[in-house]
Amino acid sequence: AQSVTQPDIHITVSEGASLELRCNYSYGATPYLFWYVQSPGQGLQLLLKYFSGDTLVQGIKGFEAEFKRSQSSFNLRKPSVHWSDAAEYFCAVGPGNNNDMRFGAGTRLTVKP
Amino acid sequence: NAGVTQTPKFQVLKTGQSMTLQCAQDMNHEYMSWYRQDPGMGLRLIHYSVGAGITDQGEVPNGYNVSRSTTEDFPLRLLSAAPSQTSVYFCASSRSYEDNEQFFGPGTRLTVL
Numbered sequence: 001a002q003s004v005t006q007p008d009i010h011i012t013v014s015e016g017a018s019l020e021l022r023c024n025y026s027y028g029a030t031p032y033l034f035w036y037v038q039s040p041g042q043g044l045q046l047l048l049k050y051f052s053g054d055t056l057v058q059g060i061k062g063f064e065a066e067f068k069r070s071q072s073s074f075n076l077r078k079p080s081v082h083w084s085d086a087a088e089y090f091c092a093v094g095p096g097n098n099n100d101m102r103f104g105a106g107t108r109l110t111v112k113p
Numbered sequence: 114n115a116g117v118t119q120t121p122k123f124q125v126l127k128t129g130q131s132m133t134l135q136c137a138q139d140m141n142h143e144y145m146s147w148y149r150q151d152p153g154m155g156l157r158l159i160h161y162s163v164g165a166g167i168t169d170q171g172e173v174p175n176g177y178n179v180s181r182s183t184t185e186d187f188p189l190r191l192l193s194a195a196p197s198q199t200s201v202y203f204c205a206s207s208r209s210y211e212d213n214e215q216f217f218g219p220g221t222r223l224t225v226l
Binding site: 004009032034041042043044045046049090092094096097099101102103104105106 | 153216218
């Protein structure tokens with residue numbers, strides 16, 4: 001069965017600094033990979049997704065993620081963090097249909113002024 | 114468009130009480146789902162529906178019932194609430210079973226005493 005690990009429960013970065021959130025997955029076939037963001041009191045919003053092709057994926061709000069098959073990773077990056085990026089971030093993996101998607105436990109991002 | 118709406122936002126129940134969490138979407142989406150979010154565990158799928166009149170179980174269905182009489186509405190019923198059902202509940206929808214861009218509602222925070 002597929003699973004997702006987000007090793008960092010909580011990360012704090014200064015505004016303007018770069019960001020990398022880690023995601024490792026376990027999956028028997030080529031995975032579909034996703035990053036979602038959850039702002040306080042809100043539902044989840046899709047940031048980006050990877051199905052196939054170019055392993056560097058661009059998303060909304062200036063985020064990108066890189067799929068590394070050899071490392072079973074799909075890390076999320078942003079070159080310069082804004083205070084509005086403070087939120088919880090979830091990585092998810094699946095076979096391509098919604099009911100088999102598995103979510104990681106999330107990484108909470110705090111942005112210092 | 115209102116997107117995905119959920120009511121109530123907060124609810125406190127006593128053990129053994131029943132209640133229905135409401136979910137509605139105005140995007141004419143075929144696929145709808147219910148997740149629960151617990152600290153350190155990410156989101157877990159409770160039930161889902163691929164269209165009006167069709168529902169199925171997800172990863173953690175015990176203690177919950179659903180029905181889908183219209184495309185727009187997908188209520189979640191707790192039959193006899195237990196403290197283990199204390200959680201945040203999210204409803205989500207997407208155009209189809211295979212369309213992984215799910216749109217999430219703002220959530221319902223449920224406490225069972």
